[in-house]
Amino acid sequence: MIKKDNNVEEAKKVLTEIENRDLSKIEDTLEKERVNFEKQLNPEKDEEVNFFNFYGNTVFLGDSITEGLSELEIIDEYNVVSEKGDTVVKAMYQLDKVKQMNP
Template sequence: MKVQKKMMDITLIAMVALSVAACSTNGQPPASEMTRQAVDISTPEQTSYASQYQTSVFLGDSITEGLSYHDVLKDKNVLAGAGKTAEFALQDIDELVKRKPQHIFIQLGSDDILWPTDNPKEYSLSYYGQLIDRIKVRLPETSITILSVTPVTAEAEKAEPRYRNIGDYNEGLKELSSKVQVGFIDVSSIVSAHPDMYDADGIHFQAEFYPILLDYVKNELGRQKSAK
C-alpha cells in the first residue's frame, strides 16, 4: 500500500508540473508569477510600509493597483483596478466601510480623462465629488486625501493625445479638494524626478517607484500638518 501511495504522489506531482507548464504557454502567468501571486512573501521594506499605512486604504485605478501588485502594500490596503473611474469607484463604498480605514487616499483620473464624452473633466469631477460626499457620510471620522494623476511620457502622450489634459484635470482636482475640504497632494514632481521608473507603456510604473511615492505622501502629510 505504501508503494502504491508513493506512486500516486509522484503521478500527482507530475500532473501539477505539466499543468503549470501548459499555463505558461497559453497566455497565463509563468510559474514564477503564479508563485508570486499565491505566496505571501513579506520583505522588510514591505513590512515597513505596511506598518506605516496599516490603517489606510488607497482607492484608485491600475496605477494605484501597482502598490499591491508589486508587494509594497498589502491587498487589504489597496482597493484599485484597471479601468476604474470616479463613477465606477462609487461601487466600492461598501467595501471601504468594511475595511474601516482611518485614512483614504484617492487617485483616480487616468481613465476618466479618456472617457468618451463631450467634457470628460466635468463628467469625472462630478462623480469624484459624489464619491467623496458618500465616503464622508458613511465614514465621517475618516480622513480623505486626493492624489494627483501621474503624468505620462511624451511618447505615451503622442500615442494618446488626451493625456495632454492631465495637468488641467489635476487643477480641477485641486479645486475640488478645496471645495469639499479634503486633502490634496500633487505627486507630479516625483514622477518628473524619476523618469526612468516608467514601465514600457510610459503610463504605469515599475516596482521601485512605489516606495518613493509612499515616502513622498508621508512627508507631504507631515508638512501640511505642520503648516496648519
C-alpha cells in the first residue's frame, strides 16, 4: 500500500509540473520544430540541392540509365552499381557488392 501511495504522489508531482509549464513556450518550440522539419522536406526554390550530399548514403543499382546519373555528375560514381545492358538477372549478381557498400 505504501508503494502505491508513493506512485500516486509522484504522479501528482508530474502533473503539477506539467500544469505549471508555460504553454506559449511549448507552442513556440513546437512551431520552430515544425518549420525546421518543413525546410528539410521542401528546400527553398532558390536554394540549390546538392545531390552528392543528399544521396550520400544511397546506392543506385541499375542499367545504362542509372549509370547516366554518375556520368552527368548528378550523383557520385561511388553510389552507382551498374553497367550498360544490365538486366534484372545480371543485377542479382551485383547484390553482394551493394551489401558490402552498406548503404
